[in-house]
Every structure is written in C-alpha cells, then in structure tokens.
Amino acid sequence: xxxxxxxLKTLADFQSALPKDELIDGAYAIxxxxxxKAVTKHLTDPSIAEAAFRAVFFxxxxxxxxxxxx
Amino acid sequence: xNIERHYPDEILGHKASQDQKAKRHQxxxxxxxxxxxxxxxxxxxxxNAGYKSAGSIAFAEDAALHVNDVYWYILEQRVRxxxxxxxxxxxxxxxxxxxxSLTEIVIALTEPIEHDDLPTKRRLNASLGFFCSMNIMANxxxxxxxxxxxxxxxxxAHTTWLEYLPTSTEERxxxxxxxxxxxxxxxxxxxxxNKKLSPPAA
Numbered sequence: 001x002x003x004x005x006x007x008l009k010t011l012a013d014f015q016s017a018l019p020k021d022e023l024i025d026g027a028y029a030i031x032x033x034x035x036x037k038a039v040t041k042h043l044t045d046p047s048i049a050e051a052a053f054r055a056v057f058f059x060x061x062x063x064x065x066x067x068x069x070x
Numbered sequence: 071x072n073i074e075r076h077y078p079d080e081i082l083g084h085k086a087s088q089d090q091k092a093k094r095h096q097x098x099x100x101x102x103x104x105x106x107x108x109x110x111x112x113x114x115x116x117x118n119a120g121y122k123s124a125g126s127i128a129f130a131e132d133a134a135l136h137v138n139d140v141y142w143y144i145l146e147q148r149v150r151x152x153x154x155x156x157x158x159x160x161x162x163x164x165x166x167x168x169x170x171s172l173t174e175i176v177i178a179l180t181e182p183i184e185h186d187d188l189p190t191k192r193r194l195n196a197s198l199g200f201f202c203s204m205n206i207m208a209n210x211x212x213x214x215x216x217x218x219x220x221x222x223x224x225x226x227a228h229t230t231w232l233e234y235l236p237t238s239t240e241e242r243x244x245x246x247x248x249x250x251x252x253x254x255x256x257x258x259x260x261x262x263x264n265k266k267l268s269p270p271a272a
Contacts, residue, residue, distance in 0.1 A: 066108075
C-alpha cells in the first residue's frame with residue numbers, strides 16, 4: 001500500500017472512531033502549571049533538531065541515513 | 071484564518087513581553103530552517119513516499135513571523151484565559167505541553183510551507199508542526215536522540231490528524247486535548263530514559 005493510501009486509511013479509521021464534536025475543544029485546563037518560564041529555556045539544540053527530523057520522517061529511509069548536519 | 075498579524079501591546083499587556091515574542095520568533099525560524107535543510111536532503115525519499123515534487127517546497131514570505139504572531143494571539147486569547155492556576159497565582163504560566171500543542175496546530179493551520187500540490191502541502195505542514203513540537207518537548211528536558219522516537223503508528227496517526235484538522239475557524243482548535251497527547255509523549259520519553267538508566271532485570 002502506498003504511503004498516501006495508508007495515510008488516508010489511517011485517517012478514516014481514526015475519524016470514524018471519534019465522536020462527532022471531538023475536534024471542538026471546549027475543555028478548561030486545570031493542570032498544574034509549574035514550568036519555568038519558557039523564556040529561560042533554549043529550544044534550539046541542533047542535535048535534538050536532527051533527532052526530531054528523523055523521528056518525524058521515520059518511514060523514509062533517506063531521513064534515517066542522510067547526513068543532515070543540523 | 072482571518073487573524074490580524076500584529077497585535078498592539080495594550081492587548082497583550084504584561085503577559086507576554088516583546089523579548090519572549092522575539093525569542094520564540096527566532097526559535098521558529100531556526101526550526102523552519104532545519105526542516106527546510108532536511109527536506110532538501112531527502113527529496114528522493116519523499117517523492118517515493120508519495121509527496122509530489124517534494125523538492126519544490128518553499129516557505130511563504132515572513133512565514134516564521136506570521137506563525138509567531140498567530141501563536142501569541144491564540145495563546146493570549148484562547149489558551150491563557152482558560153487555564154486555572156492551582157497555586158492561585160495571578161499570572162498563569164502556560165506549560166510545555168500546551169506550548170507544543172498550540173505550536174503544531176498553528177503551523178498546521180496557517181500552512182507556512184507553500185506547494186502547488188494540496189495533499190503534499192498539507193502533509194509537509196503537518197510534519198513541520200510535529201517537528202517543531204518535538205523540538206520544544208525534547209529540548210525542554212534535554213532528551214537524547216534515541217529516546218525521542220514515539221512509535222511508527224503514533225507518528226503516522228498524529229501527523230495525519232494534524233494534516234486533516236478543520237481549518238474553518240479558530241474555535242476548532244483542540245489545543246487542550248492535544249496537550250494531553252504531549253503529556254503522554256513526554257512520559258514515554260521519560261520511561262525510555264529511566265529504563266535505560268535502570269540495571270537489567272535479574
């Protein structure tokens with residue numbers, strides 16, 4: 001099965017399992033928010049960017065073997 | 071989405087400083103640049119996987135700036151007012167799960183990547199959003215590379231979910247329920263990390 005066909009099948013399976021209004025988010029969040037402020041965090045580590053790229057394109061062999069040099 | 075691009079400071083008030091917004095803009099630009107570099111290096115693989123003419127992708131003008139503007143608008147208008155601080159603080163801090171959730175949803179809906187083929191465009195923008203949120207979550211906890219993979223089925227389902235989010239109105243942004251996804255992703259990262267550190271079972 002080609003990638004896009006697989007994708008569409010996954011979507012169909014996924015959406016048919018959802019209640020009709022699942023995509024309307026009306027919930028209030030009551031999670032405890034204890035993070036440090038985002039402004040103190042450095043979110044641009046090149047090695048993490050490279051690992052994230054490989055994780056997102058997990059199904060593409062070139063992404064796993066390419067020298068990305070991030 | 072019809073959202074004004076630059077929001078006056080008086081609306082944001084003290085909640086988000088210009089420094090915070092500028093910093094996030096730089097981060098988004100960094101992630102976009104890395105994604106663009108990566109995609110250009112795997113063009114043949116993308117084409118084989120069903121992306122049409124993956125080599126011809128381009129970002130819209132000021133794409134990172136636009137995404138950043140929409141991000142802060144939604145954060146202030148839709149996310150922060152709906153969070154109740156458990157500690158009774160006046161100033162509410164939006165946690166990393168909601169930041170990751172909102173970032174990828176905004177990217178999927180604003181579609182900073184342009185492409186002539188609509189399915190390819192949506193797929194690329196969804197994967198870009200997922201990529202940016204992975205960067206946020208993994209950097210936040212200083213994960214190492216091999217702890218970051220979730221699972222093939224999750225990655226595919228999550229990217230597809232982002233790809234087909236309805237784009238008609240900002241009211242249909244499942245930010246909080248998607249934040250729970252990111253809570254679980256982080257837990258999975260943690261479990262992998264702890265497992266690796268634990269001695270092997272006797």
